[in-house]
Amino acid sequence: MSIEQTASRDAARKPELRPANPRFSSGPCAKPPTFELIKLADAALGRSHRAAVGKDKLKAAIEGTREVLGIPADYKIGIVPASDTGAVEMAMWSLLGERKVEMLAWESFGAGWVTDVVKQLKIDAEVKTAEYGQIVDLASIDFANDVVFTWNGTTSGVRVPNGDWIANDRQGLTICDATSAAFAMDLPWDKLDVTTFSWQKVLGGEAAHGMLILSPRAVERLESYIPAWPLPKIFRLTKGGKLIDGIFTGATINTPSMLAVEDYLFALDWARSVGGLQGLIARADANAGAVHAFCDQNDWIANLAEDAATQSNTSVCLKFTDARIKDGAAFAKAVAKRLEAENIALDIGAYRDAPAGLRIWCGGTVETSDIEAMLPWLAWAFEAEIAAQTEAA
Numbered sequence: 432m433s434i435e436q437t438a439s440r441d442a443a444r445k446p447e448l449r450p451a452n453p454r455f456s457s458g459p460c461a462k463p464p465t466f467e468l469i470k471l472a473d474a475a476l477g478r479s480h481r482a483a484v485g486k487d488k489l490k491a492a493i494e495g496t497r498e499v500l501g502i503p504a505d506y507k508i509g510i511v512p513a514s515d516t517g518a519v520e521m522a523m524w525s526l527l528g529e530r531k532v533e534m535l536a537w538e539s540f541g542a543g544w545v546t547d548v549v550k551q552l553k554i555d556a557e558v559k560t561a562e563y564g565q566i567v568d569l570a571s572i573d574f575a576n577d578v579v580f581t582w583n584g585t586t587s588g589v590r591v592p593n594g595d596w597i598a599n600d601r602q603g604l605t606i607c608d609a610t611s612a613a614f615a616m617d618l619p620w621d622k623l624d625v626t627t628f629s630w631q632k633v634l635g636g637e638a639a640h641g642m643l644i645l646s647p648r649a650v651e652r653l654e655s656y657i658p659a660w661p662l663p664k665i666f667r668l669t670k671g672g673k674l675i676d677g678i679f680t681g682a683t684i685n686t687p688s689m690l691a692v693e694d695y696l697f698a699l700d701w702a703r704s705v706g707g708l709q710g711l712i713a714r715a716d717a718n719a720g721a722v723h724a725f726c727d728q729n730d731w732i733a734n735l736a737e738d739a740a741t742q743s744n745t746s747v748c749l750k751f752t753d754a755r756i757k758d759g760a761a762f763a764k765a766v767a768k769r770l771e772a773e774n775i776a777l778d779i780g781a782y783r784d785a786p787a788g789l790r791i792w793c794g795g796t797v798e799t800s801d802i803e804a805m806l807p808w809l810a811w812a813f814e815a816e817i818a819a820q821t822e823a824a
C-alpha cells in the first residue's frame with residue numbers, strides 16, 4: 432500500500448458518534464423530535480369532518496397557523512387539497528390573467544410554476560430565471576404586474592434575502608410559494624398577497640393538505656375578477672362572486688384526512704413548545720450554521736448558493752469542489768449511498784433536476800446535535816469515496 436493510500440485509509444476511519452435521528456430529507460421532513468404515533472390518539476377518526484369535533488379541529492389548525500406564524504387577523508387562511516402544489520395551482524388558476532404577470536424562478540419548483548402559466552394558462556408573462564445557486568435580479572421587478580415566486584428554492588437552497596424588494600404600493604398581487612420557508616423564515620405578511628405551504632415541510636407534518644393564505648387584496652381580486660378558463664370544483668374559491676368563507680373557517684372543499692389534521696395540531700403544539708416562530712427560526716439557523724461552518728472548514732465542499740445573503744436555512748444544498756473527482760454526479764450519489772447504508776443520513780442526494788451534490792434539511796424539527804454528529808461522517812464518506820475512486824482507476 433502506498434503512503435497516499437495509507438493516509439486516505441486512516442482519514443477514512445469511521446467517526447464514533449452517530450446522529451440519533453438520520454432523517455435529513457427535504458420533504459417529507461423529519462417529524463418533531465417528540466413525535467410518537469400514540470400522540471395522535473385523539474384524532475377524530477371515523478367521524479364526519481363536518482361534525483362539530485372535526486370542524487373544531489380544522490378551525491384549530493387554521494387559528495394555530497395564524498398564531499404561530501403571526502398572520503394578520505384580516506388575512507384568510509384555508510386548508511386546501513393537494514398539498515402545496517394544490518394551493519399554488521388554485522391561486523394561479525383563480526387569480527392570474529387579470530393583468531400581466533412576472534414569473535420568477537431559480538430552481539425546479541419555480542420553473543414548474545412558469546411552465547403552468549406559460550404553457551397551460553397561456554398568460555401574458557415575463558419570465559425571469561437564474562441558474563441554480565443564483566437568484567434573479569429582484570430590483571428589476573415591476574409591481575404593476577402580478578408576481579409569482581418561491582420564497583425558498585428547495586432544490587437549489589437559494590432564498591430571497593427578505594421582502595424589502597417588494598413594493599408596498601404595488602398594483603399587482605404577489606403570489607408566494609413559501610412551502611420550505613414558512614416556520615423557518617420571517618415572512619413579511621404585508622408584502623405577500625397569496626402565500627402557500629404544505630404540512631409535510633418545516634413542521635414535519637403529513638403530506639396531503641396545503642395552506643392557502645390570502646391578503647384582503649387577494650380576496651378583492653377573487654371577488655372582482657372571473658378568469659377566462661373553467662375552474663374545476665377543487666380549485667373554486669368563490670361562489671356567485673363572493674369568497675366561499677367556509678373554506679377559511681374549516682369547511683374544506685372536500686374530505687380532509689383527520690389523521691393528518693391531528694398530526695398538524697401536534698406539530699403546532701411542538702412549535703409553541705420550542706418558542707414559536709422565533710424558536711423555530713433559531714433552530715433552523717443553528718442547523719444551517721453548523722453546515723456552513725463545515726463548508727468553511729473543508730475546501731472540498733461548498734454551498735451551492737453563491738451569495739451568503741440568499742443561503743437557505745432549511746434546504747441547504749452542497750456541491751463537491753475537489754479537483755480529483757472524476758464524475759461529479761456518480762461521486763455525489765456514492766457519498767449519499769454510503770451515508771444511507773450506515774444509517775447516518777437518509778435522503779440527502781440533490782434533487783433530480785438540480786446540479787450534482789447533496790441537500791441537507793436544516794428545518795427546526797432537525798436537532799443541531801444530529802447535524803453536528805452527521806458532518807464528520809460526511810467527511811468520512813468523502814474520503815472513502817475518493818479512495819474508492821483511486822482504487823478503481
Ligand SMILES: Cc1ncc(COP(=O)(O)O)c(C=O)c1O
Pocket residue numbers: 457458513514515516517540541581583584585586608610611629631638
Ligand atoms: C418550493 C416547493 N414548491 C412546491 C413543492 C411541492 O410540494 P407538495 O409535494 O407538498 O405539493 C415543493 C416540494 O418539495 C417545494 O419544495
